[in-house]
Amino acid sequence: MKEKGMAKYNVSIIVFFSMLYGLMSLTSCQSPQNTGKPAYSMFFMTTDERQFIWQTDQVDSGTIDPTKQGVILDRPARIWYYMLVRNGFYYFVDSKTEYLIKGKIADNQFLRLDSVYLEGFSYPDNACFLDDNQLLIVNHSVGRKKKSYAKIDVRDMQVHIGELAIDAPQAAFDNMSVGFVYRRDAQLWMGYTYHYTNSKMGYGSADTVYVARFSYPDMKLLSVDKDARSTYPGNVNTAQQNTFEDEDGNFYFMSAPGIVRGANPKQPTAIYRIKKGENHLDSAYFYNISDSQIQNHAYGMWYLGDNKALIRSERKDLFKDYKEHYLLPHIEFYEIDLLDPAHVHKLDLPLDRGSSRTCVLLEDDIAYITINDGEGNNDVWLYRSKEQTLEKGLHIEGEIDYIFRIDRLYGE
Amino acid sequence: MNVSKELIAKYHQGLCSDEERASVEAWLNSDSEEELSTTLEIEQKNVIKAEIWSSVKTNTIAQSEKKSLPRINKVRLRPIYQGAAAILAVSFLCVWLLRDGSILQEEKISRKAGLSDKIKDDVNLVLGEDSKASFINSLERINFCGTVKVTVNKTMKLVFSATHADDKIEHRKELMVNAGETYFALELSENEDREIIVKSERELSELPPILQNSLRAQFGI
Numbered sequence: 366m367k368e369k370g371m372a373k374y375n376v377s378i379i380v381f382f383s384m385l386y387g388l389m390s391l392t393s394c395q396s397p398q399n400t401g402k403p404a405y406s407m408f409f410m411t412t413d414e415r416q417f418i419w420q421t422d423q424v425d426s427g428t429i430d431p432t433k434q435g436v437i438l439d440r441p442a443r444i445w446y447y448m449l450v451r452n453g454f455y456y457f458v459d460s461k462t463e464y465l466i467k468g469k470i471a472d473n474q475f476l477r478l479d480s481v482y483l484e485g486f487s488y489p490d491n492a493c494f495l496d497d498n499q500l501l502i503v504n505h506s507v508g509r510k511k512k513s514y515a516k517i518d519v520r521d522m523q524v525h526i527g528e529l530a531i532d533a534p535q536a537a538f539d540n541m542s543v544g545f546v547y548r549r550d551a552q553l554w555m556g557y558t559y560h561y562t563n564s565k566m567g568y569g570s571a572d573t574v575y576v577a578r579f580s581y582p583d584m585k586l587l588s589v590d591k592d593a594r595s596t597y598p599g600n601v602n603t604a605q606q607n608t609f610e611d612e613d614g615n616f617y618f619m620s621a622p623g624i625v626r627g628a629n630p631k632q633p634t635a636i637y638r639i640k641k642g643e644n645h646l647d648s649a650y651f652y653n654i655s656d657s658q659i660q661n662h663a664y665g666m667w668y669l670g671d672n673k674a675l676i677r678s679e680r681k682d683l684f685k686d687y688k689e690h691y692l693l694p695h696i697e698f699y700e701i702d703l704l705d706p707a708h709v710h711k712l713d714l715p716l717d718r719g720s721s722r723t724c725v726l727l728e729d730d731i732a733y734i735t736i737n738d739g740e741g742n743n744d745v746w747l748y749r750s751k752e753q754t755l756e757k758g759l760h761i762e763g764e765i766d767y768i769f770r771i772d773r774l775y776g777e
Numbered sequence: 778m779n780v781s782k783e784l785i786a787k788y789h790q791g792l793c794s795d796e797e798r799a800s801v802e803a804w805l806n807s808d809s810e811e812e813l814s815t816t817l818e819i820e821q822k823n824v825i826k827a828e829i830w831s832s833v834k835t836n837t838i839a840q841s842e843k844k845s846l847p848r849i850n851k852v853r854l855r856p857i858y859q860g861a862a863a864i865l866a867v868s869f870l871c872v873w874l875l876r877d878g879s880i881l882q883e884e885k886i887s888r889k890a891g892l893s894d895k896i897k898d899d900v901n902l903v904l905g906e907d908s909k910a911s912f913i914n915s916l917e918r919i920n921f922c923g924t925v926k927v928t929v930n931k932t933m934k935l936v937f938s939a940t941h942a943d944d945k946i947e948h949r950k951e952l953m954v955n956a957g958e959t960y961f962a963l964e965l966s967e968n969e970d971r972e973i974i975v976k977s978e979r980e981l982s983e984l985p986p987i988l989q990n991s992l993r994a995q996f997g998i
Contacts, residue, residue: 687985
């Protein structure tokens with residue numbers, strides 16, 4: 366009698382766990398977050414300014430609503446473009462407390478896993494991984510003082526803070542920015558320039574691109590190259606990509622003199638190069654984007670392979686000031702050939718909006734381009750450079766104002 | 778509950794009690810100007826500058842609200858006041874050097890109390906570099922040049938007015954401001970184009986990075 370009762374319990378337990386398993390399977394179908402290691406991460410802001418992260422394995426088709434299927438990131442209220450994604454983790458500085466936060470998505474929540482105090486690093490100029498574990502952050506402007514950097518080992522969040530050996534702003538210039546950081550073996554390059562803001566001159570930048578070369582990891586200044594043809598090298602790297610290395614190891618970066626960055630609009634947006642094995646700017650190379658068929662300033666650049674680059678450029682005839690620049694749809698995409706100025710191909714996409722969006726992801730031969738036109742057409746487009754074809758992929762529903770980021774969760 | 782740096786460190790380490798966590802999160806989600814227990818040096822410096830300017834304007838601008846900003850620029854302390862100020866400064870330094878540590882502590886506390894009293898005013902002004910500003914209560918108007926940080930303790934329609942020193946042309950911007958929020962006003966001109974930009978603290982990220990950088994450098998935000 367007792368054994369019979371036990372058998373009955375065993376059956377009940379098996380049925381219960383079978384149902385639980387079935388329920389879990391159903392839940393996992395609805396929510397890709399539970400499938401282990403999703404391939405991609407997207408970061409959104411809604412029209413009522415809530416921030417959502419959505420992780421997925423698929424961005425080439427389907428429809429999602431991040432407000433229903435994503436995970437809310439409720440604080441800080443405005444991370445905006447100050448975020449990095451690496452090996453399944455998210456990194457950002459909480460600007461109010463100046464803590465660097467390391468977090469991840471688990472059980473449909475954003476979990477804060479670790480943190481470290483970075484005094485004076487509330488809105489970093491530049492943040493990039495030098496390898497899988499070393500995160501280098503350059504602090505925000507500190508007026509006419511020297512800038513600092515923080516190198517963090519993200520495994521244990523141990524931090525080393527040092528002063529950058531580049532000149533502080535002087536005279537009319539009251540702040541400065543480091544636009545790109547590029548490491549090649551035992552050397553590290555930084556692109557930077559100086560800025561002014563005052564009631565007599567408004568705001569703008571020095572008319573020069575500066576590129577400092579340091580030894581790495583001891584960060585001794587080795588040389589500074591100057592080029593007065595453009596300014597603001599590298600833009601803000603967490604806002605959108607402006608640098609890359611080609612298949613041969615040549616490093617390219619773009620300047621950003623347009624009104625929402627360097628604010629020296631009379632200078633051209635241009636692409637510069639440091640060739641593989643060389644220590645200095647390649648003075649013979651200068652790709653003038655503003656003077657090309659694009660005829661505008663640009664703010665984003667991604668490498669498509671085979672000497673082709675994707676350029677995200679503004680339309681000066683469609684906006685009046687910096688506010689309209691980020692509010693109105695006026696942004697276009699072009700494919701250019703880095704070595705052949707005659708090759709300029711405009712992509713047949715809706716006008717995009719958002720001055721600062723990490724909106725392109727490159728994988729194999731496909732560029733995944735997110736577009737938010739302000740009229741509810743929030744889509745991922747697939748561009749195949751070899752065939753020059755465009756195809757609409759994932760559609761994003763809901764009250765989405767901006768798609769801030771699309772990232773690969775794991776790998777480079 | 779006061780939110781201190783130590784409490785924030787505990788918070789980020791996940792060591793806070795429920796009550797402490799709630800306090801930190803309330804502080805993080807607020808836009809109030811309530812500072813951490815350690816006040817930034819630059820803030821103190823600018824508050825003191827604002828207080829000095831405020832005392833000067835009591836005898837000048839506030840009495841004549843229609844006077845223009847260039848007149849404000851002409852305000853100079855008379856030599857007799859400069860002499861008195863120098864004597865006071867030397868006396869203060871002597872007292873400060875002669876007193877023991879406990880008195881120094883009292884001085885710090887009284888200065889902090891002074892800061893919190895200031896926040897009770899309708900508007901609290903902190904000046905940027907090479908800037909001037911005054912609040913005319915009866916008109917709910919701020920006359921300024923340069924850059925000014927404005928903490929508002931009353932919801933109202935506030936007028937920001939800047940008169941250019943060269944041609945005396947006044948530019949104005951009206952804005953509904955909310956009690957408890959902080960705003961930054963910038964007077965910018967380039968060639969013939971002039972504008973006044975006013976942004977709340979939460980809207981700063983909308984500005985071009987150069988302007989954000991400049992505000993952060995001036996106000997330690």
